[in-house]
Amino acid sequence: MVITPLLDRKHAIDADSVDLRLGTYFLLPRSLPEPYFSPDERTAASLYVKVHVPLGRYLVVPAHQTVLGSTLEFIKLPCDASGEVLTKSSIARTFIVVETAPWIHPEYRGCLTLEIANVSNTPVLLYPGRPIGQLVLLHVDRVHDLGAKIKSTYFGPVYPEAPPFQNPEKDLFKIGVRLTSVLRKGTVDADRDWKFIEG
Numbered sequence: 001m002v003i004t005p006l007l008d009r010k011h012a013i014d015a016d017s018v019d020l021r022l023g024t025y026f027l028l029p030r031s032l033p034e035p036y037f038s039p040d041e042r043t044a045a046s047l048y049v050k051v052h053v054p055l056g057r058y059l060v061v062p063a064h065q066t067v068l069g070s071t072l073e074f075i076k077l078p079c080d081a082s083g084e085v086l087t088k089s090s091i092a093r094t095f096i097v098v099e100t101a102p103w104i105h106p107e108y109r110g111c112l113t114l115e116i117a118n119v120s121n122t123p124v125l126l127y128p129g130r131p132i133g134q135l136v137l138l139h140v141d142r143v144h145d146l147g148a149k150i151k152s153t154y155f156g157p158v159y160p161e162a163p164p165f166q167n168p169e170k171d172l173f174k175i176g177v178r179l180t181s182v183l184r185k186g187t188v189d190a191d192r193d194w195k196f197i198e199g
Helices: 041-046 168-173
Strands: 002-004 018-021 025-029 048-052 059-061 066-070 074-076 081-087 096-099 113-118 124-126 131-139 177-179 194-196
Touching: 059 066, 081 096, 096 131, 113 131, 168 177
Parallel strands: none
Antiparallel strands: 002 074, 018 131, 025 048, 025 066, 059 124, 066 113, 081 131, 096 113, 177 194
């Protein structure tokens, strides 16, 4: 297992967790031309603005707003360990909620993308370099296949990553659902015609 840089090692490692610090890059949600967000190939790349906040500076997260950040640490898990990141209790008491994809799979490597939400009624300052989460590791009873190729949607990132959505038509076609009507650009139709394909 690799966690680097492991700053303030004396206080970073606890009996059941390892402290992780906030990185210096963020993806800020931008205003979209439509009054909604559609998770598809076109909007996934245009939803965020990338911002660098150097160590010693801070990012203001307005009340009830969200940002994507990442850990300062690069993590490499072995084949027999998985984990998750929990918000540090001191951070949670400022009503900042930190979420990662709920599970970090064995053999993951990279800086973890953090979904950060300010659920308080006041703006909160986030300082890159300060502890923000705790990595909790769990043992996985698994035999490693040396010839197996690692499969992961997110693999080796060093910056926060936006989700790589496919168009809903592609995802739904895999389970036998086909969109049979076409929407005009910029319209929302709650009565779209989806059809289940038998067999």
